Amino acid sequence: MEVTNQEGVELIHDFAMRVAEQIGCDFQDGESLDYWRQTGAEIDGERVRIGLEELLELIGKIPSSYLHHARNPERTVRVGDGHAVVSPSYGAPFVRDMEGVRRYATLEDLNNLQKLNHMASTVHIAGGTIVEPVDIPVPHRHLHMAYSGLKYSDKPIIGNVTARERAEDTVDMLKLVFGDEFATNNTVTTSLINANSPLVWDETMLDALKVYAMNHQAVMCSPFSMAAASTPASNVGTVGVVLAEALMAMAMTQIIRPGAPMLFGVPAMTVALNSGAPVHGSPDSAMVQFLSNALARHYQVPHRAILNVATSKAGDMQAAYDSMWGLFPSMLSGADWLTMAGGMLEGALTVGYGRTMIDFEQLDAFYHFLQGPDFHDIEEVFETAKRVGPGGHFLGETHTLNSNLFLVDSQHNTSYEQWDVEGRLDSAAVGVLKAKKWLQKYEAPPIDAGLDEALLEFIARRSREIPEK
Numbered sequence: 257m258e259v260t261n262q263e264g265v266e267l268i269h270d271f272a273m274r275v276a277e278q279i280g281c282d283f284q285d286g287e288s289l290d291y292w293r294q295t296g297a298e299i300d301g302e303r304v305r306i307g308l309e310e311l312l313e314l315i316g317k318i319p320s321s322y323l324h325h326a327r328n329p330e331r332t333v334r335v336g337d338g339h340a341v342v343s344p345s346y347g348a349p350f351v352r353d354m355e356g357v358r359r360y361a362t363l364e365d366l367n368n369l370q371k372l373n374h375m376a377s378t379v380h381i382a383g384g385t386i387v388e389p390v391d392i393p394v395p396h397r398h399l400h401m402a403y404s405g406l407k408y409s410d411k412p413i414i415g416n417v418t419a420r421e422r423a424e425d426t427v428d429m430l431k432l433v434f435g436d437e438f439a440t441n442n443t444v445t446t447s448l449i450n451a452n453s454p455l456v457w458d459e460t461m462l463d464a465l466k467v468y469a470m471n472h473q474a475v476m477c478s479p480f481s482m483a484a485a486s487t488p489a490s491n492v493g494t495v496g497v498v499l500a501e502a503l504m505a506m507a508m509t510q511i512i513r514p515g516a517p518m519l520f521g522v523p524a525m526t527v528a529l530n531s532g533a534p535v536h537g538s539p540d541s542a543m544v545q546f547l548s549n550a551l552a553r554h555y556q557v558p559h560r561a562i563l564n565v566a567t568s569k570a571g572d573m574q575a576a577y578d579s580m581w582g583l584f585p586s587m588l589s590g591a592d593w594l595t596m597a598g599g600m601l602e603g604a605l606t607v608g609y610g611r612t613m614i615d616f617e618q619l620d621a622f623y624h625f626l627q628g629p630d631f632h633d634i635e636e637v638f639e640t641a642k643r644v645g646p647g648g649h650f651l652g653e654t655h656t657l658n659s660n661l662f663l664v665d666s667q668h669n670t671s672y673e674q675w676d677v678e679g680r681l682d683s684a685a686v687g688v689l690k691a692k693k694w695l696q697k698y699e700a701p702p703i704d705a706g707l708d709e710a711l712l713e714f715i716a717r718r719s720r721e722i723p724e725k
């Protein structure tokens with residue numbers, strides 16, 4: 257689905273190119289500035305400005321798609337060129353647990369949510385930071401996040417970006433899984449970094465970006481846009497500014513290692529002007545998603561969008577509406593990597609167990625919708641209609657019993673009386689019950705005992721080497 261024509265795309269492209277050339281971005285990292293000095297970029301202190309032709313030449317080296325390899329080769333996915341890949345929630349410090357209590361997330365929560373995402377048929381990626389396990393010291397946390405993704409799922413994983421050495425540890429753990437040569441010449445993790453919008457890349461994010469680029473690993477260069485605060489109070493202006501930010505970071509990686517896979521993406525938010533709080537779920541954020549994907553296709557680079565993030569504090573009607581403004585534009589714009597598969601509340605501060613399961617159902621429903629109309633059995637349908645004839649019904653027909661009409665498990669589609677007898681459960685409660693059932697039937701994917709031991713030994717050694725504070 258398009259929301260503008262080619263003229264609109266060119267206008268935003270021209271805007272972004274003028275930002276890159278006339279305003280520029282601050283790169284708060286000396287090593288990154290040294291990379292830029294290998295080009296014709298203008299460098300003034302930390303400010304980097306680059307001309308249109310050279311910027312586009314660097315961007316042109318980024319592949320339009322790449323294979324993200326999984327521990328289980330059958331789970332390997334292609335990102336880009338029309339392949340939509342869905343990944344889990346990301347970065348929340350809190351959970352809304354099975355009892356409905358909002359509390360800090362733990363390693364057990366991370367592992368539980370890892371298992372649920374592993375079981376979800378329309379989620380293709382294992383988590384990195386599905387939630388922050390705050391019971392693990394920050395300097396050691398990344399080790400347990402990577403292990404959780406590799407142990408409790410065999411889908412491709414997301415890497416850590418909160419320090420250079422944490423990105424390096426992630427790469428080293430993946431070398432244990434895939435072997436040194438394979439892991440440095442193929443993409444075995446995709447990670448996410450955020451700019452300090454407007455127009456600033458800090459040392460921490462750049463360090464992670466450099467580590468992954470050197471090792472041919474994919475990174476989503478994703479400005480942290482909040483329209484009316486960190487970007488202009490305009491959906492077109494927001495895309496123009498964040499596009500310049502992202503393209504300049506992505507271009508730098510091609511100086512480091514030409515052909516390293518990169519993605520452009522933006523967590524499209526607006527700001528509530530009555531409170532200053534970020535808002536997920538609005539028509540303007542949806543417009544930013546559509547426009548961002550149109551520009552990504554213009555540059556032939558993969559695009560990251562956001563699915564189910566709600567500003568609401570509970571899994572209520574507002575949460576559903578909030579998510580709708582992310583789910584629909586992300587799916588209908590043709591985005592290549594879709595983050596936040598399920599469960600995110602409070603503008604991504606909390607992941608709810610029940611909310612996760614409800615969101616998974618909506619992903620399943622949208623997958624069904626995107627298959628389009630099904631004509632393969634049209635003759636059988638006609639014969640069924642002929643057999644039923646005027647005044648009959650189709651409920652008992654063989655075609656009906658074998659139908660693939662989609663059913664959302666948690667929808668209340670029985671009578672009021674039955675709903676009353678069953679406890680008047682709302683969707684959040686139904687989601688919690690479903691989460692409990694899934695966890696009871698979870699089966700861990702097989703992992704080589706020697707590999708598992710090697711990963712645990714790596715974690716133990718690095719935990720001894722890294723101070724807890």
